[in-house]
Amino acid sequence: MHNAAFAALGLDWRYVACEVEPKDLRAAIAGAQAMGFSGLNLTVPHKLLAVDMVDTLDATATKWGAVNTIHFTGCGSLGYNTDADAIIAALHEDLELELRDARVLMLGAGGAGRTAALKLASEHVAELFLVNRTASKAEEIAGEIRKQFPSVQVSTAYPEGDVDLMLNATSLGLNPGDALPLDESRFALKQARAVYDMIYRPAETPLLRAARAAGCQAANGLGMLLHQGAKAFEIWTGRTSPLEVMRRALEENVYGQVKLKRG
Ligand code: ATR
Numbered sequence: 001m002h003n004a005a006f007a008a009l010g011l012d013w014r015y016v017a018c019e020v021e022p023k024d025l026r027a028a029i030a031g032a033q034a035m036g037f038s039g040l041n042l043t044v045p046h047k048l049l050a051v052d053m054v055d056t057l058d059a060t061a062t063k064w065g066a067v068n069t070i071h072f073t074g075c076g077s078l079g080y081n082t083d084a085d086a087i088i089a090a091l092h093e094d095l096e097l098e099l100r101d102a103r104v105l106m107l108g109a110g111g112a113g114r115t116a117a118l119k120l121a122s123e124h125v126a127e128l129f130l131v132n133r134t135a136s137k138a139e140e141i142a143g144e145i146r147k148q149f150p151s152v153q154v155s156t157a158y159p160e161g162d163v164d165l166m167l168n169a170t171s172l173g174l175n176p177g178d179a180l181p182l183d184e185s186r187f188a189l190k191q192a193r194a195v196y197d198m199i200y201r202p203a204e205t206p207l208l209r210a211a212r213a214a215g216c217q218a219a220n221g222l223g224m225l226l227h228q229g230a231k232a233f234e235i236w237t238g239r240t241s242p243l244e245v246m247r248r249a250l251e252e253n254v255y256g257q258v259k260l261k262r263g
């Protein structure tokens with residue numbers, strides 16, 4: 001998506017993927033800077049490690065405790081987090097969700113689940129239900145939300161009644177044959193108005209298939225990938241990202257075809 005965007009804006013830039021071992025991360029960041037790179041994106045497991053490896057943290061990186069975008073400038077390396085805003089942009093765009101005062105069930109409390117839960121709390125949802133296989137990790141995030149966002153009702157159990165959104169931040173659904181990430185004896189899919197799965201490959205996880213069959217609005221995580229990338233592009237280039245060019249490139253490269261209709 002980035003190379004398509006550079007081409008669309010006539011920029012003679014290139015985006016390349018490099019595999020780096022965690023032990024080499026500091027040297028890789030310094031090396032990229034020395035070679036005149038404009039910036040970097042980082043993914044699992046580097047996002048947390050990089051917090052201590054940049055000269056300055058932008059407020060987005062401080063707030064979410066993770067760096068997914070680095071910008072090299074004359075003043076050194078600046079660390080940003082474009083993931084959290086991307087969740088909200090994707091939920092608005094793909095599900096037309098109004099998050100203020102919403103009831104939300106979050107499945108998963110790993111790195112992605114933590115950022116999503118804190119970001120949703122910062123958007124003034126009314127109630128958050130955090131469910132995770134390892135209950136202590138959901139409890140830890142719930143404690144942090146109670147401290148930072150005391151107006152949000154947070155619990156670590158399945159909700160009674162309906163929710164506006166159920167969001168899957170577990171890795172269940174990535175592999176064929178994975179079980180659904182929820183306990184259907186505790187929560188029926190028809191209790192959710194909308195379901196968002198952060199997984200984007202496969203395009204339709206068993207969860208999304210079951211959600212659509214139950215009559216829920218449903219969307220996969222491609223919008224999140226798009227929006228975090230679009231924001232990073234703007235940080236590096238200072239130009240408005242050509243969002244539709246980037247979306248089309250993502251759909252072609254991830255699915256081998258362009259979807260005619262989203263959602
Ligand atoms: P990410 O950075 O993508 O969030 P992660 O931090 O490894 O990755 O988190 C993976 C999430 O998927 C966690 O919530 C994990 O549950 P645990 O905290 O109990 O490990 C969840 N997950 C992974 N495999 C699972 C499984 N087989 N059943 C239920 N949850 C699972």
